[in-house]
Amino acid sequence: MGALCLGAGLAGCASAPTPPQATPIADNAAPFLPSALFPGSADGFQAWHCQPANQHLIGADNGQTLRLWSLHGAWQLPRAVVADGARYQDGDISFWDRGERALVETPRGQLQCQQAGERKALTRAGNPGVMFKAEGREPSWQVTLAHDVPTLAIETATAPATHQPYMISVLDNQAGRVVLESADVEPFFRLRIDAGACFDKASGAPYPARVTLTYQGEQYSGCGQGIAP
Structure with missing residues (x-):
């Protein structure tokens, strides 16, 4: 999890990102996602609203290390x-x-900064077999990535859950960015995950990743979190 800029108030601090490139998946195993998408060993996330820059930050503190996300990256x-x-x-x-x-x-x-809410981190015990979970609202949708094989499940308000294999088109650990695409021609999907402060539209709950799903001709946006064993 590299030291990325936290926006205008914390500018001038990031090194150039690694150029994205396609990444093969070895032995049909699920990839290792960037650590900036996970809470580490912290139990939960805290939302912070900050002035005068009107920034919104998210922190995850395990007592020894603070993982901190802004709208533009992670520290x-x-x-x-x-x-x-x-x-x-x-x-x-x-x-x-x-x-x-x-x-x-x-x-x-x-x-x-003023604390503006908190959320318990998702765990593997509560989400067995899941390495990453994302969801959004208006319209509602959900995506889960399996922890062992390169397969994800997509569910939307208009389509039941389907399990699909995926390929990695971008895996940038320094920037905390992942782009996954359908391994088969149909149905096409693209899932983009970026480390950065994200807030649930309805509850304001804090998450460490912004997620965009393109599926069946529609585009969905929401928040997500990596789930460690």
Whole structure:
């Protein structure tokens, strides 16, 4: 999970992304997805609304490391020694958690953040056999990726669940980006996953990935999360 920029307030901090390229799947096994799509060992996600840049951040804290997502990418910050609250820092970027409030410091200034909600992380126990889950609303849809083979299940409001094999057209670990496409000609689908702060349209629940599904001539958008064993 590389240090990617968190938008205008945290700009000038990312290295050039690795050029995307097609990736073969060895021995018909499911691919390893970028770590920026997962909560790590954290139990859940916290949503933060920050000013003056009007940024929306998501954090996942396991007590030693903070995974932090903005609308533009992801960071991973180790814990630093501090007398009050929990502070995480990587170079000139720091996140100081003081309960329901937090201070984000960058070379370009400060963000004052207010906690705006939280969500328990999806687990393999509650989602057996699933490596990644995404869903959206208006209209409703859901996609799950199997943990062992390159197969996904797609379900929409107008079509029952179907299981389809997929190919990887983009796998960029540094950017936290994955694009999967149908392995067969029909029915065509494309699933794009990008590490970045995402909020459920109805509940505002925080997720670490933005997801776009193209399927049966329609395009769907929503949020997702990687699910570790």
